[in-house]
Amino acid sequence: MSAAPRTVVGLDLGGTQVKGGFVLEGEDGKPDLDQTLSRVVAIDTNLDAGADDLLDRLAGFARELGSDGPLGLGVPGVFEEPGGRLLRSANLKALEGLDLGAELARRLDLPREHVCVDNDANVATYGEQWLGAGAGIQDLIMLTLGTGIGSGLVINGHLYKGPTGKAAEVGHMVVRSLPVNGTEDPYLRCGCGAYGCLERLASASAAIHRAQAAGLETDLGKLCGLARAQSGPERELLFEIGFDLGAGLLATTAALDVTCYVIGGGFGRSLDLLEPGIRAALAERDYGHAPPRLLPATLGASAGWIGAARMALDSLG
């Protein structure tokens, strides 16, 4: 009765690199994780030759990884739901308008429903919730502090994407309201159009901007090293950034009663320095919530393809 285990491939498409790996389906339908996590490989994204070329290379990469089962793909962008067409992607504009799942299914001769494409933040969240910091936790939000702030929401063990696929945009909680009679800070006008979004205050890019404005070290690794070594303006700045981050979490906690946050991304490695500020902001409100857990992400740059592979496994039902 038992067919040979299939190879489920996960790909994480970024602006410069595509990371990928695979999970063996396992004879009992459960994934065999022994060979997972150790085989991460990457190719260059290289968009110069156009969308078709990139899609061909993605399909070739999946084949190299042994793909003969469902495939998962994470992409930075906003998707149309239902349907799955890529509506927008700031760093992969050539792919906008395409149904990436259909394109890859055709190239790999897979049933369309077994090619699962989702936002990069969602797949990373799913990865961390499966095998990373959030393993065994049924309700959480993951934030990725990078150029922007990506985020994904897990409710009852499942990714929640909302009726049109645009939920969990924690980076767009407004934490600095437009001054009523004051001067707008142009940096705080977010790419989304709104003013004072969390990602303009607490992403890695925002942290660099704030360090520069304060006349401090702008290499975040060095800045955090200084803050860890001694009290002073570096540690204070990271407290302030943490406080703003906490103000954003105050909103998501009130909206969703979040009990666990997983913090990833390059700047997320400074969670130890951000946590006092986050906790101080959350303590402003006394509404009977227990303080949420704040966990550093553990899968690093592999979270995306791992979550994409899990999404593909889910498609087997």
Next chain:
Amino acid sequence: MSAAPRTVVGLDLGGTQVKGGFVLEGEDGKPDLDQTLSRVVAIDTNLDAGADDLLDRLAGFARELGSDGPLGLGVPGVFEEPGGRLLRSANLKALEGLDLGAELARRLDLPREHVCVDNDANVATYGEQWLGAGAGIQDLIMLTLGTGIGSGLVINGHLYKGPTGKAAEVGHMVVRSLPVNGTEDPYLRCGCGAYGCLERLASASAAIHRAQAAGLETDLGKLCGLARAQSGPERELLFEIGFDLGAGLLATTAALDVTCYVIGGGFGRSLDLLEPGIRAALAERDYGHAPPRLLPATLGASAGWIGAARMALDSLG
């Protein structure tokens, strides 16, 4: 085989009045709504004689309404989840710490699992989503603009309360951040402890406060009448209040991808005047969201007990 249809009672406990009504279970397990909605009655809450007396009278009221099936109760307050003990209730302090479901089950000789107690905003939301403005809509948030701002969240047709029962507190989205180098407005310090919560800007109480500060009519009915009659400072104030409300919805839309808002409560009857401001605030962000529906609530003060009755019906599984 078919037992006689049971009478499912819903009660909505407020600071001054208890409203109630019933739904007949119906022989096919579906509620018979013919006799519903027309039989709303109310008793005084009257807490002077203490919690036991109130609970006795609630049980008596349920019996008068013909209760012989499951019972639902809405209460303004924060509940412990799981468990259902009332943790806090600003207007019904005498009931704090009690397991109201167990108390009523004992008095009415009902199985504990068939007495369903929930936050007043949740039951009102469930009522509107069942038989009111949200009938047939599977994903929505309802806001009740009153002394504060109550809110409830429906996802996939079911109330979502979060892991510890404290989700959907839209009234506590922060829409005025603490001035970085400015003066705090003491009115904007919310009862929850945080600064600038939506309910300090767009509840009925906040609207009265803002009208007074602007030297305008403080009777909200008259204020809105003036705003409808002609352009001028009254209409502008309602636009501004709507804009703040929209800033709060910007947060919940980003967090949850909300496609429909139902607006209730006394001040919610001014949705026509608030809507331009709400729409202007939502238009700040361009993230691919279609503009959400904004629907006036239709069940008025009956939404609570109707939703409580539905919750009780649900307990039959």
